[in-house]
Amino acid sequence: MSERRNFRNGTQAAIAFMASEGNGESRVGRAQTSTLATLAQMIERRRTRKVMVGDDRVGRFGIGGDARVAVQTMTAGYTHDIDACVAEINRYADAGADIVRVAVPERKDTEALKQIIPQVKVPLVADVHFHFQRALEAVEAGIHKIRLNPGNISDRDQVNKVIDACKERGIPIRIGVNEGSIIERKDKQRRAEELGMYFEGHKSGHLLALMVAKLEEYLDIFHARGFEDIVISAKSMDAQLCIDAYTEIAKRFPYPLHLGVTHAGPKSTGTIRTAVALGTLLANGIGDTIRISYASDHIDEVKDGLEILYCLGLRTRKGVELIACPTCGRIQVDLFSLVKEVERKLDKEITLPIKVAVMGCVVNGPGEAEGADVAVFAGDRRGIIYVQGQRVANVPEEEILPRLLQECKEFEAKVNRGEAKLGEKIVEIVPPDPIGELGSGVDRIRKGLVEKVTVGGQ
Numbered sequence: 155m156s157e158r159r160n161f162r163n164g165t166q167a168a169i170a171f172m173a174s175e176g177n178g179e180s181r182v183g184r185a186q187t188s189t190l191a192t193l194a195q196m197i198e199r200r201r202t203r204k205v206m207v208g209d210d211r212v213g214r215f216g217i218g219g220d221a222r223v224a225v226q227t228m229t230a231g232y233t234h235d236i237d238a239c240v241a242e243i244n245r246y247a248d249a250g251a252d253i254v255r256v257a258v259p260e261r262k263d264t265e266a267l268k269q270i271i272p273q274v275k276v277p278l279v280a281d282v283h284f285h286f287q288r289a290l291e292a293v294e295a296g297i298h299k300i301r302l303n304p305g306n307i308s309d310r311d312q313v314n315k316v317i318d319a320c321k322e323r324g325i326p327i328r329i330g331v332n333e334g335s336i337i338e339r340k341d342k343q344r345r346a347e348e349l350g351m352y353f354e355g356h357k358s359g360h361l362l363a364l365m366v367a368k369l370e371e372y373l374d375i376f377h378a379r380g381f382e383d384i385v386i387s388a389k390s391m392d393a394q395l396c397i398d399a400y401t402e403i404a405k406r407f408p409y410p411l412h413l414g415v416t417h418a419g420p421k422s423t424g425t426i427r428t429a430v431a432l433g434t435l436l437a438n439g440i441g442d443t444i445r446i447s448y449a450s451d452h453i454d455e456v457k458d459g460l461e462i463l464y465c466l467g468l469r470t471r472k473g474v475e476l477i478a479c480p481t482c483g484r485i486q487v488d489l490f491s492l493v494k495e496v497e498r499k500l501d502k503e504i505t506l507p508i509k510v511a512v513m514g515c516v517v518n519g520p521g522e523a524e525g526a527d528v529a530v531f532a533g534d535r536r537g538i539i540y541v542q543g544q545r546v547a548n549v550p551e552e553e554i555l556p557r558l559l560q561e562c563k564e565f566e567a568k569v570n571r572g573e574a575k576l577g578e579k580i581v582e583i584v585p586p587d588p589i590g591e592l593g594s595g596v597d598r599i600r601k602g603l604v605e606k607v608t609v610g611g612q
């Protein structure tokens with residue numbers, strides 16, 4: 155029954171932390187006026203302890219507490235391939251990664267860290283499995299954070315050595331209790347049966363119990379050493395198990411949580427699995443740093459991680475927010491090619507969070523583009539372009555892309571000069587009546603009947 159006791163102790167630790175922050179009600183009250191609430195807009199984030207990562211050169215920032223949710227990824231190449239590793243890390247940093255993790259399976263990898271760390275733009279995490287010495291070597295090399303796996307580094311003396319080294323240098327440790335590696339395999343079945351009762355009726359109750367129990371056992375080692383610079387992760391390939399595991403852990407422990415769906419698969423399906431799990435948790439205020447795991451270019455992990463945070467209002471968007479119609483039987487331009495090109499060009503050329511809409515027709519286009527700063531809607535191989543509701547051009551299909559880019563750039567310049575504001579409507583686009591002779595909208599476009607000036611009009 156030691157697991158039962160441990161579960162209770164974990165919950166008590168979380169309650170004690172919250173009590174130290176005030177009672178539940180006042181905590182909520184404070185959070186509503188805190189930076190957390192400002193950053194998250196509608197989402198009230200769970201309050202956790204804060205750990206710090208970084209150094210004087212790359213800068214220091216927090217994970218948890220009132221810090222913004224950090225985006226992580228991991229290198230795909232060999233760490234001991236120093237130049238390639240540095241280039242890979244900095245490419246992710248340029249794409250928006252706040253933290254990058256590297257694998258250090260061999261001595262030559264931790265040795266390489268000494269040359270890598272001074273050349274990168276963001277804090278690095280050493281991903282340590284099986285060999286606790288790799289953690290000690292990484293700390294010695296100046297690593298900013300260590301990740302340990304309780305499933306393969308469990309010897310108390312070894313863990314203590316890592317804790318002591320990290321404590322001395324003020325380096326946080328992530329405890330990663332991934333579903334696939336939480337416990338010695340020979341023991342797994344028996345432990346699962348013993349512990350399953352704690353989450354009876356749950357789809358993966360035994361696994362959930364194993365993850366929580368293993369975590370509590372491991373945390374005991376850290377607590378005995380007085381070490382609190384802890385981040386926790388509990389990843390699974392199953393989105394629902396991820397949601398449940400992190401939710402249970404959030405109730406029990408006051409530490410920041412590193413969210414992830416592990417081995418989410420190819421981007422095509424991994425996107426959905428990840429967005430469901432991470433989106434649900436973050437929307438519920440759970441999660442302090444995220445890592446997406448796709449079997450594809452890891453730049454996608456960074457971009458999609460940021461997009462999840464943008465969607466939830468947990469980050470201020472950088473660059474264009476692109477809205478596009480899915481097309482239907484009314485489409486009269488090659489919209490998919492147009493959208494692809496618009497996305498590619500705007501991604502490179504626009505830095506402000508301008509909302510751009512690319513719509514296929516005048517039937518729903520104006521309504522759907524409402525609120526966009528720059529919009530185009532097409533018909534009969536032409537496109538009419540609007541800037542904050544004001545029509546600025548009516549061009550043939552081949553001129554839509556260059557003209558749209560030109561309008562976006564000019565609008566960005568105006569915003570930068572203080573002559574326009576993002577999200578402001580100067581005039582309102584009134585959608586045309588879809589009944590009658592509208593059809594593709596060609597006549598309406600040509601006759602300029604699509605828009606009606608209602609505010610500040612000419």
Ligand code: SF4
Nearest residue numbers: 479481482514515518
């Ligand atoms: S904007 Fe027009 S073409 Fe695009 S989906 Fe809507 S109705 Fe169809």
